[in-house]
Amino acid sequence: xxxxxxxxSTGVVDKxxxxxxxxxxxxxxxxxxxxxxxxxxxxxxxxxxxxxxLDWYDRMLGNDQLMRALRNSVIVAIVSTxxxxxxxxxxxxxxxxxxxxxxxxxxxxxxxxxxxxPDVTMAVMLLIWFAQLDFRFGxxxxxxxxxxxxxxxxxxxxxxxxxxxxxxxxxxxxxxYAGRWQTFRKVTLPLIWPGVVGGALxxxxxxxxxxxxxSLVQGPGATTLxxxxxxxxxxxVTPEINAVSTVMLVASMVLVFMSLGFQRRxxxxx
Amino acid sequence: MSAPAxxxxxxxxxxxxxxxxxxxxxxEIGDGEFFSLLGPSGCGKTTTLRMIAxxxxxxxxxxxxxxxxxxxxxxxxxxxxxxxxxxxLFPHMSVFDNVAFGLRMSGIEGSxxxxxxxxxxxxxxxxxxxKRSSRQLSGGQQQxxxxxxxxxxxxxxxxxxxxxxxxxxxxxxAMQLELKDIQQEVGITFIYVTHDQQEALTxxxxxxxxxxxxxxxxxxxxxxxxxxxxxxxAEFIGETNFIEGEVTAPGEVKLSNGTLVKARTHSExxxxxxxxxxxxxxxxxxxxxxxxxxxxxxxxxxHRRIYYGDALFYExxxxxxxxxxxxxxxxxxxxxxxxxxxxxxxxxxxxxxxTE
Amino acid sequence: MTQLAEYxxxxxxxxxxxxxxxxxxxxxxxTALPAYVYLIAFFAIPLVLVFVFSFASRSRTGTPVxxxxxxxxxxxxxxxLVAGLAWRSLWLAVVxxxxxxxxxxxxxxWIATRQRSSTRNLLxxxxxxxxxxxxxxxxxxxxxxxxxxxxxxxxxxxxGLWGQLLFTLPAVFIGLLYGYLPFxxxxxxxxxxxxxxxxxxxxxxxxxxxxxxxxxxxxxxSRPGIVAGSILVFIPSLGAYVTPDILGGPNTTLIxxxxxxxxxxxxxxPFGAAVSSAILIVMLIATIYYFRSGxxxx
Numbered sequence: 001x002x003x004x005x006x007x008x009s010t011g012v013v014d015k016x017x018x019x020x021x022x023x024x025x026x027x028x029x030x031x032x033x034x035x036x037x038x039x040x041x042x043x044x045x046x047x048x049x050x051x052x053x054l055d056w057y058d059r060m061l062g063n064d065q066l067m068r069a070l071r072n073s074v075i076v077a078i079v080s081t082x083x084x085x086x087x088x089x090x091x092x093x094x095x096x097x098x099x100x101x102x103x104x105x106x107x108x109x110x111x112x113x114x115x116x117x118p119d120v121t122m123a124v125m126l127l128i129w130f131a132q133l134d135f136r137f138g139x140x141x142x143x144x145x146x147x148x149x150x151x152x153x154x155x156x157x158x159x160x161x162x163x164x165x166x167x168x169x170x171x172x173x174x175x176x177y178a179g180r181w182q183t184f185r186k187v188t189l190p191l192i193w194p195g196v197v198g199g200a201l202x203x204x205x206x207x208x209x210x211x212x213x214x215s216l217v218q219g220p221g222a223t224t225l226x227x228x229x230x231x232x233x234x235x236x237v238t239p240e241i242n243a244v245s246t247v248m249l250v251a252s253m254v255l256v257f258m259s260l261g262f263q264r265r266x267x268x269x270x
Numbered sequence: 271m272s273a274p275a276x277x278x279x280x281x282x283x284x285x286x287x288x289x290x291x292x293x294x295x296x297x298e299i300g301d302g303e304f305f306s307l308l309g310p311s312g313c314g315k316t317t318t319l320r321m322i323a324x325x326x327x328x329x330x331x332x333x334x335x336x337x338x339x340x341x342x343x344x345x346x347x348x349x350x351x352x353x354x355x356x357x358x359l360f361p362h363m364s365v366f367d368n369v370a371f372g373l374r375m376s377g378i379e380g381s382x383x384x385x386x387x388x389x390x391x392x393x394x395x396x397x398x399x400x401k402r403s404s405r406q407l408s409g410g411q412q413q414x415x416x417x418x419x420x421x422x423x424x425x426x427x428x429x430x431x432x433x434x435x436x437x438x439x440x441x442x443x444a445m446q447l448e449l450k451d452i453q454q455e456v457g458i459t460f461i462y463v464t465h466d467q468q469e470a471l472t473x474x475x476x477x478x479x480x481x482x483x484x485x486x487x488x489x490x491x492x493x494x495x496x497x498x499x500x501x502x503x504a505e506f507i508g509e510t511n512f513i514e515g516e517v518t519a520p521g522e523v524k525l526s527n528g529t530l531v532k533a534r535t536h537s538e539x540x541x542x543x544x545x546x547x548x549x550x551x552x553x554x555x556x557x558x559x560x561x562x563x564x565x566x567x568x569x570x571x572x573h574r575r576i577y578y579g580d581a582l583f584y585e586x587x588x589x590x591x592x593x594x595x596x597x598x599x600x601x602x603x604x605x606x607x608x609x610x611x612x613x614x615x616x617x618x619x620x621x622x623x624x625t626e
Numbered sequence: 627m628t629q630l631a632e633y634x635x636x637x638x639x640x641x642x643x644x645x646x647x648x649x650x651x652x653x654x655x656x657t658a659l660p661a662y663v664y665l666i667a668f669f670a671i672p673l674v675l676v677f678v679f680s681f682a683s684r685s686r687t688g689t690p691v692x693x694x695x696x697x698x699x700x701x702x703x704x705x706x707l708v709a710g711l712a713w714r715s716l717w718l719a720v721v722x723x724x725x726x727x728x729x730x731x732x733x734x735x736w737i738a739t740r741q742r743s744s745t746r747n748l749l750x751x752x753x754x755x756x757x758x759x760x761x762x763x764x765x766x767x768x769x770x771x772x773x774x775x776x777x778x779x780x781x782x783x784x785x786g787l788w789g790q791l792l793f794t795l796p797a798v799f800i801g802l803l804y805g806y807l808p809f810x811x812x813x814x815x816x817x818x819x820x821x822x823x824x825x826x827x828x829x830x831x832x833x834x835x836x837x838x839x840x841x842x843x844x845x846x847x848s849r850p851g852i853v854a855g856s857i858l859v860f861i862p863s864l865g866a867y868v869t870p871d872i873l874g875g876p877n878t879t880l881i882x883x884x885x886x887x888x889x890x891x892x893x894x895x896p897f898g899a900a901v902s903s904a905i906l907i908v909m910l911i912a913t914i915y916y917f918r919s920g921x922x923x924x
Contacts, residue, residue: 013836017736024733027804028756031767034777038770046770091661098654100647107658110665113673116857116913117906118865120882124902125672127889128679131689148668151661171325172358174345176372176423180653186371190362209761212867212882216889226762233766233872237773245763252759260751284640327643342646 032249039242046239056243066244069228072139076224077207080146085200087147088154093188095155096162097170114152122149123216130217137219145217146207153206154199161195162188194262201259205252273337274298275427275459276322281331283317283483291317293483294331299427299461299476301336304453306462306470309480310506315463316355318480319429322461324348336426346375351420353430357412359404365391365415366400372423390422393452410441417452427459434469446473467507471495479503497534500626504546511552511593513545515623523623527589531566533621543623549596551620554584554612556604561615568593568614572606586614673906680900688893699900708884712904715881718795719863722802726810726859727852729803734814734851750815757808765872768801772873793875801869806862810855817851818844857916861909881905 039057043050060066094101095108114122126145135141169191173183189196208226215227223231225248232241276299283292292314299305307315320326321333324345333340340348351372359368369387378386391397394414399407404415413433420428433449434442450473453460464470470477471491478488479502487499498504501512515525523533523545533545561567570588577583584595584606595614597603606612655662680699682690702708737749756764771778772792782788791797821844829839867882874880881901888898 014740017732017740020729020732021736024729024807025752028753028807031771031804032756032759032764034771035763035767045775046773048775087661087664090657094654094658094661098650098657101651101654101658103655103662104658107662107665110670111661112913114665114669116861117909118862118882120865120867120885121676121902121905121909124885124889124898125676126668128675128690128895128899129668129672132675144668147664151665155661166356166358168354168356168358169360171345172352172354172360173371173375175323175325175350175352176419177346177375178371179346179375182375187360205758211762212886216886226760229766230762230868230872233762233769237769241766242770245760245766248760248763253755256751256755256758327646329640329643342642 035242036246036249038239039246041239041242044238046237046242056238056240059240060243060247063240066225066228069223069225072142072222073208073225076139076143076146077204080143080150080207081200081203084147084150084203085154085196088151088199088203089158089192089196091151091155092158092162096159097167111152111155114149115156119149119210119212123213126213127216137217138222139219141217141219142214142222142224145213146210149213150203150206153202154196157199157202158192158195161192161198165191197262198259201255205255208248208252273334275301275303275336276461277332277334277337278318278322279332279334281318281321281328281333283314283321283326284329290483292321292328295485297478297485297488299459301459302457304450304460304462304473304475306464306474306477307480308464308467308470308477308506310465312482313480314483315465315480316431319352319431319461319463322427323350323352323429325352349426350429351423351425353413353416353420353428353433355431355433355435357416357433359412359415359419361403361405363404364400365396365402365404365407368404368415369419369422371419376423386422387418390418393421393455394418395448409437410445413437413445417449421452421456425458427461428453430460430462432464433462434464434466442469449473471507479506481506496620497622498546498624500624501544501546504622504624509549509594509596511545511547511549511591513547513588513591513593515543515545517541517543517623521618523621525568525590529568529588531568531621532618533566533623534619535623537623537625541625543625546622546624547593547616547620549583549594552593552595552614552616554586554595554597554604554606554614557611557613559613561613565615565617566621568616570612570614572608572610572612574608575606586612588614676899676906677903679896680903682896682899684894684896688889688895690895690899699894699897702897703900703904708901711879711884712881712901715864716908718798718802718880719860719866722799722806722863723810723856723860725799725803726807727856730807730810730814730855731848731852734811734818738815738818746819750812753808753811761805762868764804765801765869768797768804769872772797772800792873793877795874795878797873798870798878798880801873802863802866805869806859809858809862813854813858814848814851817848817854821847853916857912860912864908865905 038046038049040052040054041049042053042055091107091111095104095111098104122145126141126148130137130141165188169187170183173187178186210224211226211230214224215230218224218227225244229241229244229248232238232244276297278295278297281292281295282290284290295318307318309315317326321328322335324340324343324347327342335349345352360371363371366387369390370383373383373386388397388400391400394417396411396414396418399411399415404412407415413436416433430449434445437445446469449460462470462473471494474491476488476490477494479486479494481502487494487503489497494503495507498507498510504510504512513525515523515531517535517537517539518524518530519539520535521532522530523535523543524530525545531545535543537543555561557569568588570586570593572584573587573592574585575582576585579599581599582597582605584597585592586595593614679690679692681695681697682692683694683696683698685691703712737746741749769792770776772790773779774790774792776792779790779792782791791800825847826839826843829843834842865882866880867886870878870880871883885898885901885905888894888901892898
């Protein structure tokens with residue numbers, strides 16, 4: 001467990017480590033909290049408290065463009081998550097459970113690229129391709145782009161879960177007369193399910209987060225929430241953005257807690 | 271006579287170009303037999319078992335179960351079930367659901383499932399544990415669930431891959447007897463893989479000793495122990511002494527220190543042999559004792575004495591080699607000390623002259 | 627039932643075993659096929675296209691014209707303006723990676739070794755929560771803090787330590803550190819947690835001091851985590867767009883923004899493709915180095 005060091009300097013090292021630890025947490029949370037607090041502040045300058053108000057939330061709800069962008073974000077996020085989860089899970093299974101097949105190595109490499117490539121580059125790639133194909137830029141191109149990067153993330157999460165799973169369980173199922181699909185449905189899938197859900201939630205978050213790729217492949221009229229907010233920020237900073245931000249933050253946190261609760265429940269059930 | 275339960279004909283398994291895991295094995299295992307495949311790790315015994323189960327396919331040769339050729343039939347189409355080394359219990363299912371799995375996959379439902387599952391759970395003495403999650407069980411209990419899960423399907427042959435490896439000594443010894451009882455009660459063929467020679471000796475009707483992919487000797491426990499076919503088998507099972515010598519006549523061997531002894535020979539006069547003699551087959555006597563005429567004697571000096579509690583081990587230097595002698599620790603039996611001159615004696619039937 | 631007849635061959639031979647293997651391989655390919663096809667269509671091909679178009683020439687509207695191949699766009703990369711930009715971005719990415727390492731390593735070490743295993747998960751979750759919340763919002767949060775009336779500015783002015791930090795390079799550093807610290811912490815934690823502490827105790831038993839044991843045992847053993855975390859921070863930092871834009875403003879142009887303008891106001895797609903290709907090459911080299919130095923898959 002903890003390493004016992006037994007020299008006099010331990011106390012100092014320990015203290016420094018603890019200070020660093022708490023500093024990091026402060027660093028991570030204070031900005032978020034400030035945004036949330038000031039979304040209720042009645043003052044045009046963000047940073048000066050002007051009394052409690054819900055005005056900014058009112059304005060936000062009345063902003064048609066924003067609401068439309070929100071709707072687009074949700075649609076794109078849900079659809080791209082579903083598609084990329086199915087494709088990503090299948091990819092993970094093919095890589096972890098089948099030793100050799102044609103083109104496996106290149107596929108393995110191909111699957112990692114979207115994870116490490118900077119999103120600017122990916123945005124450019126897709127823009128050029130869609131332009132070349134003469135696609136109409138709009139929600140479809142956004143959707144296609146999100147699926148493209150999400151497959152890999154889902155695959156990584158599911159793969160980790162698959163690798164940790166005892167392979168002899170699938171052998172036991174076969175030994176007990178289960179066919180391939182039956183083995184998958186009754187043994188493999190239930191056991192990797194937390195990984196699948198984890199991957200899906202990751203895909204959902206990444207889709208809702210995306211700014212660069214979406215802004216390059218979107219069309220006139222249809223935009224997503226983060227891109228819209230990005231535009232707002234560049235033009236002028238008003239506390240209305242704080243309100244939107246708070247809503248987005250709370251939504252993400254709800255998702256995180258849901259996923260954690262799910263993980264916890266899945267683990268105790270096993 | 272009905273077909274043997276399992277027949278392996280010239281079975282070979284190669285992995286890639288170079289690795290030969292199983293090398294031309296011919297084996298027949300009878301119906302109702304408790305057969306053990308015994309050998310050190312890496313000898314190919316588990317691979318052989320998996321080929322019977324259908325989890326691997328042979329590169330060459332055939333696997334027949336009750337005369338039926340298995341070919342590349344997958345495991346879910348073979349009338350055998352396996353108890354895995356790690357038990358492989360489904361962690362997301364209860365004990366009941368684990369045991370019921372094979373039945374359900376075969377299309378059996380309802381009250382018959384209930385009946386048979388409860389029967390199996392009772393057989394392995396876990397009544398009342400049906401609803402427990404498999405994760406909450408101890409090692410021994412998990413092992414029994416794995417057994418019930420396999421037996422409930424009434425397979426023609428049960429394959430067990432080192433099932434007791436993860437248990438501590440006392441529990442393992444108790445489970446060995448239980449497994450043997452269950453086998454005799456159920457009456458089906460058990461094929462048991464282990465590296466523990468003690469386990470194989472106590473439980474099996476017959477043992478197949480394997481090393482480096484080859485089947486070295488097959489026979490009942492007694493035969494394997496008393497008449498090993500070669501050095502490897504002699505050394506792997508129990509303790510033994512090796513003394514070099516040359517066959518001078520059938521039944522007679524001249525040892526490298528010049529002594530002439532009688533032994534069980536299997537080769538021509540003039541051939542070089544290794545005499546294998548187990549420590550408990552030797553007696554230690556005082557130097558001038560008269561040795562009975564039907565026994566052979568060797569002169570030597572005690573080099574070291576080791577106290578084992580239930581027995582005493584003496585290392586005796588007979589000139590060319592040091593032999594181990596085991597003497598039971600009983601009141602009245604004389605004890606010898608380092609440096610004592612002694613005479614060892616043994617019965618010729620206990621000495622095997624091995625050529626390899 | 628007729629299927630069984632196929633299996634009834636008299637003697638298995640290597641061909642039959644091979645046949646079974648081939649069938650399994652086919653099933654594997656089939657399972658991966660949808661994802662494979664999709665990624666080729668919407669990733670591999672676009673990737674190749676970027677390289678191809680970097681050699682194209684520019685039409686009136688800025689789109690690439692393949693008819694006239696040239697190396698103009700690539701030559702322009704060595705333009706002092708562009709080279710300076712690229713250099714600054716590279717330097718920024720490296721410094722950010724080092725900062726994340728300097729702060730992230732003690733943090734990961736603290737969680738892995740100074741906390742009980744029951745609290746460790748909770749602490750990690752607490753790091754993950756900001757990580758999971760919207761990236762844009764988090765960067766915006768810093769904008770408000772660093773703005774004219776922001777708290778950080780107020781604090782700085784009051785203590786005389788600094789003035790307005792917004793729209794300066796330090797602001798970008800803060801933003802990048804904030805955004806990518808979790809990417810460094812998580813692989814580091816995973817690597818440090820895996821260390822067999824018996825080895826450190828053995829070192830102490832062999833007369834090593836605390837810092838010696840750390841330097842010679844713990845640090846080298848945590849190397850996979852260091853490398854993984856560094857890659858995960860370095861590459862996105864290189865192409866950072868949102869953070870420099872929001873926090874750095876017009877004064878600090880980095881390569882991410884420069885690329886995006888090529889497809890916007892500057893209307894020079896081939897050049898944009900060339901700059902992107904350059905980044906891709908750097909990234910490829912970094913990844914190959916990672917795998918060559920024994921990095922495991924993420």
